[in-house]
Amino acid sequence: MDFADRVERVEPSATLAISNKASALAADGVDVVDLSVGEPDFDTPENVVEAGKEAMDAGHTGYTTSNGIPELRDAIAEYLQEDCGLHYERENLIVTPGGKQALFETFQSLVDGVDGRSRSASGTSSRSGDEVVLLDPAWVSYEAMVKLSNGSVSRVDTAQHDFRLEPALDDLEATVSDETELLVVNSPGNPHGAVYSAAALEGVRDLAVEHDVTVISDEIYREITYGVDPVSLGTLDGMAERTVTINGFSKAYSMTGWRLGYVAAPEELIDQAGKLHSHSVSCAVNFVQHAGVEAIRNTDDAVAEMAEAFEERRDMLVDLLADHGVDVAVPDGAFYMMLPVDEDCAALEEQRIGDGDTVDTAWCEGAIEDAHVATVPGSAFGTPSYARISYANSKERLREAVDRLVEEGYL
Numbered sequence: 428m429d430f431a432d433r434v435e436r437v438e439p440s441a442t443l444a445i446s447n448k449a450s451a452l453a454a455d456g457v458d459v460v461d462l463s464v465g466e467p468d469f470d471t472p473e474n475v476v477e478a479g480k481e482a483m484d485a486g487h488t489g490y491t492t493s494n495g496i497p498e499l500r501d502a503i504a505e506y507l508q509e510d511c512g513l514h515y516e517r518e519n520l521i522v523t524p525g526g527k528q529a530l531f532e533t534f535q536s537l538v539d540g541v542d543g544r545s546r547s548a549s550g551t552s553s554r555s556g557d558e559v560v561l562l563d564p565a566w567v568s569y570e571a572m573v574k575l576s577n578g579s580v581s582r583v584d585t586a587q588h589d590f591r592l593e594p595a596l597d598d599l600e601a602t603v604s605d606e607t608e609l610l611v612v613n614s615p616g617n618p619h620g621a622v623y624s625a626a627a628l629e630g631v632r633d634l635a636v637e638h639d640v641t642v643i644s645d646e647i648y649r650e651i652t653y654g655v656d657p658v659s660l661g662t663l664d665g666m667a668e669r670t671v672t673i674n675g676f677s678k679a680y681s682m683t684g685w686r687l688g689y690v691a692a693p694e695e696l697i698d699q700a701g702k703l704h705s706h707s708v709s710c711a712v713n714f715v716q717h718a719g720v721e722a723i724r725n726t727d728d729a730v731a732e733m734a735e736a737f738e739e740r741r742d743m744l745v746d747l748l749a750d751h752g753v754d755v756a757v758p759d760g761a762f763y764m765m766l767p768v769d770e771d772c773a774a775l776e777e778q779r780i781g782d783g784d785t786v787d788t789a790w791c792e793g794a795i796e797d798a799h800v801a802t803v804p805g806s807a808f809g810t811p812s813y814a815r816i817s818y819a820n821s822k823e824r825l826r827e828a829v830d831r832l833v834e835e836g837y838l
């Protein structure tokens with residue numbers, strides 16, 4: 428078969444190698460502490476599960492309006508107004524099967540390749556499509572989605588500033604130009620857990636307005652923060668008309684497998700993305716949308732409990748790592764932290780880092796083989812000297828993971 432350029436450009440998820448290894452070890456009976464997962468380890472709140480069952484029993488099993496049932500779009504609009512200060516109407520929303528699909532439709536609607544130049548005479552891709560700027564470390568799927576839209580990626584590093592955006596604004600200014608189509612902001616962020624300050628976001632706003640850039644504000648972790656109030660980019664002066672707010676139910680309400688998310692944006696984008704939506708997924712699952720209304724309206728206590736549990740684990744993990752001489756940038760949100768890794772650790776001194784291996788991939792592969800602790804190499808997110816730890820796991824397992832990493836010389 429002759430495959431399309433755009434799929435051949437995309438690599439399989441770099442996290443796959445680790446999860447395949449973890450599964451293979453587990454299948455052999457090995458007890459792996461899996462800190463590579465990007466999902467809360469809590470059950471979906473019971474009232475949400477009940478609402479889903481009731482909706483099924485009530486016969487909500489057919490297609491819905493493509494952009495989502497009005498009750499859910501209204502509930503989302505109310506949430507965005509009351510909790511985030513964002514003003515969107517029902518017409519500004521598409522309900523999608525997960526935040527990922529919301530992002531995919533947004534990239535596909537806004538990012539173009541350059542006609543006739545996407546394949547050079549030699550048959551290799553020239554990668555000259557619309558420019559999308561990412562803030563590194565950036566969640567793995569952004570780059571893949573840009574490539575699938577035939578766009579090109581420019582990256583601005585925040586790792587050198589402990590993942591804070593404000594000190595990286597000069598670099599961002601040097602990168603964003605009139606040629607930039609799109610900028611992606613993810614706060615609280617995966618994989619670093621940083622929550623960007625109002626001043627940093629104002630810096631983003633100034634650049635976006637100056638260069639007429641659309642900004643995706645991926646706020647999927649906004650319910651999981653520790654003592655800080657995340658600012659929604661679309662609330663800043665001049666941003667409502669150029670912000671695409673992405674959110675979803677996976678992380679806030681522990682509903683990863685239900686697949687529910689949304690795009691909130693000016694109607695002109697909703698009209699375009701709505702075409703992709705109707706010709707691809709048709710609509711999000713009917714009874715899941717009904718459960719989503721319950722999740723948005725009646726889960727404040729459950730959401731607060733989960734966020735509190737994540738905060739306790741974060742604190743414990745930061746302290747445990749500090750006890751072993753490892754300082755991490757303390758995350759203010761999400762359930763990830765970036766662990767700095769280098770060749771100096773005892774385990775890697777003995778182990779050859781193979782040709783083409785970065786230190787983080789060698790560290791992560793070693794950690795899973797020797798200590799049976801699964802983490803994700805930072806290079807998957809554009810920052811090779813880190814491993815991402817997800818602390819969506821019990822305190823006991825987190826302690827066990829640190830003990831094993833110390834014992835095997837990885838910390």
Ligand SMILES: Cc1ncc(COP(=O)(O)O)c(C=O)c1O
Pocket residue numbers: 465524525526527528566613616617645647674675676677683687688
């Ligand atoms: C930053 C970020 N955005 C979006 C998503 C998409 O989540 P979902 O499709 O489950 O809503 C994820 C999932 O890991 C994520 O980490």
